[in-house]
């Protein structure tokens with residue numbers, strides 16, 4: 001069994017927004033250091049929108065793996081995460097449908113967006129953390145794997161009890177059911193939000209954390225998920241990490257060091273290896289793979305929605321081209337011209 005990776009999430013408590021949490025890059029970095037000291041190997045941060053400063057501050061303070069959250073944001077607003085070379089980026093595999101105490105979050109995420117994330121992660125050498133909220137999320141992960149857009153290990157977090165239309169019961173039965181659906185080659189983590197007043201002490205969370213620890217999976221804790229410790233007291237995230245580390249010790253599961261965690265998730269900074277194989281693959285090659293994926297996808301569409309989807313593909317392609325994902329950095333002008341030519345052809349088809 002691999003050592004246990006604890007992910008710390010010292011962010012806003014969506015269900016208990018009155019709970020304090022670190023908000024400045026310096027405060028986030030100090031909390032990250034304490035979490036690391038108490039056994040966490042990954043920091044899941046929202047950075048309060050200050051991505052660059054937060055990534056830099058955390059790195060100056062400790063070597064914890066930096067995972068950037070807020071997967072509800074559009075890709076255009078997450079480019080800083082890539083440009084500042086965070087270690088990981090969270091990507092939801094389904095739509096956002098969340099009902100928090102003061103916030104409703106409803107965001108569509110199309111499969112084209114997931115494909116775009118795969119290409120960006122490969123280009124920038126950032127590990128995607130796939131958020132799995134229900135069985136349909138697993139279908140989408142299989143879809144990406146089937147199109148050879150990803151290579152193992154597939155780092156995934158299974159969510160339980162988060163209120164809204166993507167809610168699932170925070171029970172061991174649900175964990176075991178969904179866990180069985182996960183493809184081979186996954187490194188699975190769990191995140192449990194305990195929204196039910198009757199279980200404020202977090203029985204559901206404790207059950208799933210325990211099941212994950214003894215099954216060889218990994219765990220995430222922090223104010224974002226559930227800000228209460230086992231005695232029902234609100235505590236900072238590093239204390240929740242400490243409590244979880246003690247649980248793991250009691251269950252005989254050693255904790256992963258940051259270096260071990262890097263190896264487990266395929267982030268081998270020291271050797272320069274990439275979970276995507278060669279990082280020297282040019283963006284033009286990625287673009288070709290995207291064309292292949294896209295043309296296959298067209299054949300599968302029913303006649304009814306073909307035109308609408310084509311139109312949305314065209315818009316996406318145009319945006320992608322303008323953003324430079326398709327041809328920027330292409331070694332030969334030929335590749336760029338081919339991409340342009342094909343795009344214009346597709347546009348003509350759309351206009352019809």
Ligand SMILES: [Zn+2]
Pocket residue numbers: 009011044045046069070224
């Ligand atoms: Zn988050």
